[in-house]
C-alpha cells in the first residue's frame with residue numbers, strides 16, 4: 001500500500017525532487033520560514049478547493065506536485081521523510097488511492113483511447129521499462145508483459161509490429177484495423193481477438209485499470225519499435 005501511494009505521489013511530482021533539487025537555497029524566499037508559510041498558504045487554498053468538490057481532487061494533487069517541483073528547482077528543497085509521510089496522508093484524506101488511480105486510468109474505451117493517443121508521443125524506452133517491469137504502472141504494480149511474451153506462453157516480443165502488420169491484420173476478423181488499434185485492443189481487451197496458436201483467457205484483462213494514457217502510449221511505441229523481420 002505504501003509503495004503504491006508513493007508511486008502516485010511520485011507521479012505527481014514529488015519523486016523527481018532528488019533529480020531537481022539543485023536550486024539556490026540562499027535566496028530570501030527560500031528561507032525555511034518563507035517556504036513554510038508558502039506551504040501553509042498553498043495547503044489552505046487546496047483544502048478550500050477540495051471541500052465539497054471532490055472531483056477537483058486529482059487536479060489539485062497535480063498542483064501540489066507542481067508546487068513541490070518548483071520548491072525543488074528554485075530552492076533545492078527536499079522534503080524530509082516525515083513531510084513526505086504527512087503529504088501522503090494529507091493527499092489520501094481527500095481522495096482514496098483507488099479513486100485517484102481510477103481517475104487517471106485509461107479505461108476500456110478503445111475509440112476514446114485512440115483519439116487521445118493522437119495527441120501524445122509515446123516514449124519507447126519507458127515503454128520497454130514498463131514492459132519488462134523495471135518501471136511501475138499507475139497503481140504501483142509491476143506489469144508482467146515480458147514474463148509471458150517469450151514466444152511460448154505468449155507471442156514473442158521480437159517482431160511484434162512486423163507480425164501485426166504482415167500476419168494479424170491480414171486476418172479478415174481484423175479488417176479495417178490499424179496496427180495501433182490492434183495493439184491498444186490487445187492490451188485493453190486481450191480476449192477480443194485471440195492470436196492463433198495461443199490460449200485465450202491467459203493475458204490479464206486489467207491493464208485499462210493499471211495504465212494511464214502516457215504509459216499506454218509508451219507501451220504502444222515500444223511494441224511499434226519491434227519491427228524486426230525475423231519473428
Ligand code: HEC
Nearest residue numbers: 143144145148153154155186190193194195198199202203
Ligand atoms: C499471463 C501472460 C500474459 C501477460 C502478463 C501479458 N500477456 Fe499479452 N498476451 C498473452 C497471450 C497468451 C496472448 C495471445 C492470446 C491473445 O491474443 O490474447 C497475448 C497477446 C498479446 C498481444 C497480441 C500479440 C500478437 O502477436 O498478436 C499484445 C500486443 C500483447 N499481448 C501485449 C501485452 C502487454 C503490453 C502486456 C503487459 C501490459 C501483456 N501483453 C501481458 C499473455 C500475456
